[in-house]
Amino acid sequence: MSNIDKALHEMCDIEKEAGSEGSLNAMHPLFKLFITIWYVAFTVSIPNYKLDSLIFMIIYPLVIFIVWDISFVKCLKRIKVIFVALFLLGIGNLFFSKTVLMGLILMLCLFMKGILSILAVYILAVTTRIEDICNALRIIRVPELIVMVIMLIYRYINILLKETKRITEAYYMLAPNQKGINVKVWGQFAGQLMLRSIDRAHIVYDSMNVRGYEWSVKSQAYRGKYIVKRIDFVWLFGWSIVIVLLRFGTYFLNI
Amino acid sequence: MHMSDALLNPIVAGSMYALTTGVAVYSLHNVRKSEEQIKVAEMGIMGAFVFAAQMINFSIPGTGSSGHLCGGMLISAMLGPHAGFLTMIGILIIQCLLFADGGIMALGANIWNMAFFGCFVGAAIIWRSILKKGVSKKRIIIASVAGCVVTLQLGAFFVTLETMASNVTELPFQTFLAFMLPIHLAIGLVEGFITAAILCFVYETRSELLWGIESGTKEDRKSYAGVMSVLGVTALAVAGMFSLMASSHPDGLEWSVEKVTGSTELVKSGEVYEAFASIQEKLAILPDYAFKNSDTIAGTSFSGIIGAIIVAGICTLLCVIVRLTKKKS
Structure with missing residues (x-):
């Protein structure tokens, strides 16, 4: 259970980071979301073997990481699993391309595309709170049920964490000197955890209803909360143009 | 199985978004229709449960790799396919936008591969x-x-298909598939036993929480028809869209023939051959998956859709015949 504990605590860290005060965090969430999609779309649209074009695309995450002081080491630790997956897929090209050099270039292209697009999403994740992302989804008319489920999942994780802790402690008290949880009771353990969490979730949800919450009524709380400032427009148009220039930089420079 | 953006090109990513949106709209419509307040809390907590479960990777013995639960099956066995699908969308959006797990452009494909199946x-x-x-x-x-x-194998197969359709790697389709399917078979088995253990416990203690165990009601049958229509629409969409991305290179057999004879087609002469060729020419309303005497992409797409309808029709007809024969005997 220490794994789940660790993972969930990491989640809290990201949430804390996203909620911290900073000019990038204060930017309109919809504009940040748009720039992220814009950047990813342009990055992955770069043809295979165009490694030079990809090198230009590094500028966007590099500027953000340096100017807004986002920890690159922490980022690498969090996305290390994706490195492995990209590496495994990329290395196959060494053997199946016409020449080893072509395979190597293709592998690097795939690797860079993957890393750059993950970095862009990571920037969005560590600078935008869950509420802001959900409100951005509401603004673009994503159905309320989906937005509400996203918010509930996020909030209920806390309930799940507490229940996990309670059940684990109870188990260890009943089975002292035992290393880990016996495989034979894994199903019961997970099932019990699920049922207890469902019950607690119902209690929380009922109390929300008592206070007048109705999921089918679209939340209006976000209205007026996100005033589009001049800096948001500068951010949106500025980066949109820069990203296009980065994408086609090699053509402009006739490289 | 979370795909990264690097594995897809914008066209394939867009197509997957379109397919996923269609299924999401259908699911939303169904959940709203059978609106139960109680389910909303369950959707949230089950989503949190699967979200947490996906964070724990388990080792696959003998391979040196690891896997995690997909959870679509577990969620749907508790909530039903429609509410389960929407909950899975929620989980995958959180993972993508808050943890950069799975690409933002690949979100449609990830929902399709992990939630739809x-x-x-x-x-x-x-x-x-x-x-x-x-x-x-x-x-x-x-x-x-x-x-x-089954669902993990389908998901893994589609990951391979989408990657190949995106043309981002020189890895041959069969080789990629040979890596993907066995590893996901192992992950599927582990996930299957974990899911079974949890669901058996729920069945023993609170069986009313399980979905679809009282079958045979009118409402159930209606919902089953709904599922079949979603699958039908999906098949048409896949046939219409993916057919446009089909490779123009010769297939495996043609390639082999070309290597041996220098041409992809073997020319045979003789009355019998000519008679059959003439019959085939008359019967083939869409030769080479295109309109006659035309090379437009609409022809390819149309051929895909028509082909899917005809195959579905033949299968239905066969099922009817089998059923009738069974009844008689």
């Missing part, structure tokens, strides 16, 4: 059909394991 094939077809004639622990185990294995 788990919810609509795993629960709506496999779970439902196995538990139709009664519920027991044995049946729950069979349904869970079969559901997880």
Whole structure:
């Protein structure tokens, strides 16, 4: 259970980071979301073997990481699993391309595309709170049920964490000197955890209803909360143009 | 199985978004229709449960790799395929936007590979059909394991298909598939047993929480028809869109023939050959998957759709014949 504990605590860290005060965090969430999609779309649209074009695309995450002081080491630790997956897929090209050099270039292209697009999403994740992302989804008319489920999942994780802790402690008290949880009771353990969490979730949800919450009524709380400032427009148009220039930089420079 | 953006090109990513949106709209419509307030809390907590479960990677013995639960089957066995699908969308959006796990452009593909098959094939077809004639622990185990294995294999197959359609790697389709399917078979088996253990416990303690165990009602049948229509629409969409991305290179057999003879087609002469060729020419309304004397892409797309309809029609006809023969005997 220490794994789940660790993972969930990491989640809290990201949430804390996203909620911290900073000019990038204060930017309109919809504009940040748009720039992220814009950047990813342009990055992955770069043809295979165009490694030079990809090198230009590094500028966007590099500027953000340096100017807004986002920890690159922490980022690498969090996305290390994706490195492995990209590496495994990329290395196959060494053997199946016409020449080893072509395979190597293709592998690097795939690797860079993957890393750059993950970095862009990571920037969005560590600078935008869950509420802001959900409100951005509401603004673009994503159905309320989906937005509400996203918010509930996020909030209920806390309930799940507490229940996990309670059940684990109870188990260890009943089975002292035992290393880990016996495989034979894994199903019961997970099932019990699920049922207890469902019950607690119902209690929380009922109390929300008592206070007048109705999921089918679209939340209006976000209205007026996100005033589009001049800096948001500068951010949106500025980066949109820069990203296009980065994408086609090699053509402009006739490289 | 979370795909990264690097594995897809914008066209394939867009197509997957379109397919996923269609299924999401259908699911939303169904959930709203059978609106139960109680389910909203369950959707949230089940989402949190699967979200947490996906964070724990388990080792696959003998391979040096690891996997994690997809959870589509587990969620749908508790909530039903429609609510389960929407919950899975929620989980994958959180993972993508808050943890950079799975690409933002690949979100549509990830929802399709991990949620659609788990919810609509795993629960709506496999779970439902196995538990139709009664519920027991044995049946729950069979349904869970079969559901997880089949849906993960389908998901892995589609990951390969989408990557190949995006043309981002020189890795041959068969080689990529040979890596993907066995590893996901192992992951599917582990997921199947974990899912079975949890669902058996729920069945023993609170069986009313399980979905679809009272079958045979009118409403159930209506919902089954709904699922089949979603699958039908999906088949048409895939046939219409993916056919446009089909490679123009010769297929495996043609390639082999070309290597041996220097041409992809073998020319045979003689009356019998000519007679059959003439019949085929008259019968083929869409030769080479295109309109006659035309090379437009609309022809390819149209051929895909027509082909899917005809195959579905033939299969339905065969099923009707088999049923009629069974009744008579």
